[in-house]
Amino acid sequence: MSKGITPKSEDHNKWYTDVITKAELADYGPVKGTMVIKPYGFAIWELVKDEFDRQFKATGHSNAYFPLFIPKSFLAKEADHVEGFAKECAIVTHSRLMTDEDNTIQVDPSSKLEEEIIVRPTSETVIWHMYKKWINSYRDLPILINQWANVVRWEMRTRLFLRTSEFLWQEGHTAHSNKDEAVEETLKILDIYKNVSHNHLAMPVLTGRKTNAEKFAGAVDTYCIEAMMGDKRALQAGTSHYLGQNFAKAFDVKFQTENNNEEYVFASSWGVSTRLIGAIIMVHGDDSGLRLPPSIAPTQVVVVPFFKNDDELKKIKDYIDPYIHQLSNMGIRVLLDDRPKMSPGFKFNEWELKGAPTRLEIGFKEIENNTITVFRRDTKQKENISIDSVITYTSNLLDNIQDNMFVQANDFMNKNIFSVSTYDEFKNIINKGGFIRCGWDGSDESEKKIKEETKATIRCIPFDEKPDNLNCIFTGKPAKHEVIFAKAY
């Protein structure tokens, strides 16, 4: 590992990839746009995933698995949906390879498939194909299914975690007998997304509805959580869609009501992806690397001993082991980094780079005085405390760091959301970075023009919008909505 990472202020993009590669979160795959999630990065994802999974299950959802391969014809069944994904699909056309005279590997032309297969960019179509088979009566509803899966979107420009050709996510697909219930489901999930972001990722998010131009292809309404990254750009961190009867109609999924009428099923779908890892990096990271909120840190407490030889290490272990076990028994993820031939200083830097929220430093100085040195990653403060208090101190400290990281990120976001009244101010702030809350006349044209001129997009129409006395920032007409504009990833 080479020393140091590019400072955030110098080159944010380079800083971001430096953090990922040097903290060993991920690496580039051999096919353009693919990535390998390394064990440390995957451990973070598993913690994030487990929390979502717990909350989905607690709200009545079950996991299932649908196929990776989808008949090409399925995608065409919902007109808006095809248009949304047509330009970024991987397509399977053949099923065999062969070696030719030169001993090179070729696609065997005789293995051409009769119907080409696409690799799922999302699973609405296969799932609704199956739902048609499963739904007959109102008694079969609701269906509340989630799947953890990979999807493929053939992207032109990719970035680790934020946009890769293949990524991991969860996609929920629910079917309901009436609109209200489907909308309620859509918003219930959005609430879970928001709560996990706030309470576990320590990442404040704005919630709201997407404009027509920004919503999911095939949805009636798309709701989202939007977060502000450290460079003041926006990142869509999760979406929840009310699909109305669009997919039910496309796949002819009807059910019999209590009154023996026939009606199309109402639907929702929703997802968060490994993109969240990118968000965590950019919301919390600093010039020393990653900062992980304790809730999703694979190692919450790293113990770094000072020792010259096995004998000294043994004495330190005798001193510290009981406390390590006690922390571990409390469910705290604690690790003793006793790798030999690596200086404590090296370990300090490495664990700071990897974002471990707290560190205990233990050497003979501490042993003699019955103390231990505690370092917290969020503020980089060090303190020497009595060894007797280490358990409660550390466990409280983790809670404190979790809260503090949210407060820090929330303050940062709020300081960088601006109200403006003229388009000049608007452009000025968009250039400097930040979110803008302002009026919009509701037309696709002004939204598009603003995007062309400033690269800013409407991130969402916040739930608490107050458009009444506002004018459109672009046309000056009375505002239809109060919206959040920002440059986005």
Add this chain to the structure above:
RNA sequence: CGGGACGUGGCGUAGUCCGGUAGCGCACCUGACUGGGGGUCAGGGGGUCGCCAGUUCAAAUCUGGCCGUUCCGACCA
């Protein structure tokens, strides 16, 4: 798909203009000394210089072609 840049040990690069023994930093291996913020010294391994052809006594270096990567634009969670 348009425009620019670049391909030299695992990573980052010098050398290319002006052809002549492939060099450096990091990482890696061995040993000793070290250890309170990325240790020091000594020794060591690893490169058909993206590929193919051409010019030449001689090509990382010159010429032509091909391939790949990357950055900037249109598209996107």
